[in-house]
Amino acid sequence: KAGVTQTPRYLIKTRGQQVTLSCSPISGHRSVSWYQQTPGQGLQFLFEYFSETQRNKGNFPGRFSGRQFSNSRSEMNVSTLELGDSALYLCASSLVGQGNSGANVLTFGAGSRLTVL
């Protein structure tokens, strides 16, 4: 069973550019979440998508956006890149699960490491 696949694994952008990251969840998983990991802020929740709808959103500016397609694949986009956006962006998928349920286990991809110069 294939895991969560994120592309690209590494990329370098300059300030002001935009970037799109892709995530393919485990087959059958309908929830896709995105997290940003930086040395200073640690792991922070960006947003979650389920059945093509954003279900949860973290405290990030509107420059960070995402979407989910009918096949559950997800993309996130960051516009007008800033130096502080340099981070490892992790995608995670899970089965349908809500609240205090064991189905809430998230499986993470290896991440996309973004460097903004």
Added chain:
Amino acid sequence: AQSVTQLDSHVSVSEGTPVLLRCNYSSSYSPSLFWYVQHPNKGLQLLLKYTSAATLVKGINGFEAEFKKSETSFHLTKPSAHMSDAAEYFCVVSGARGAAGNKLTFGGGTRVLVKP
């Protein structure tokens, strides 16, 4: 609101000795709790999870954790460290009962160094 505090940012142990990683949580509801491990340049791997069943939870690679509601703790232990355990470990709390979605709140991480 929920939060997680990992009490040690770095832990150094000798190979073959016990490992203890401390985690305290705060949650308005009975939480789901997890430990994840991250090896260098890799994603996060689930070690174990607590979801209101047995308070002593066994995970992969010989790790286990005990949920103590009275102490709001979920410490991770392993009886004998192996060199391959060198990694960063994250204590994580999941959403409140009945809350929609899979929003996780991560602790700051504990980096484990294993000395030969």
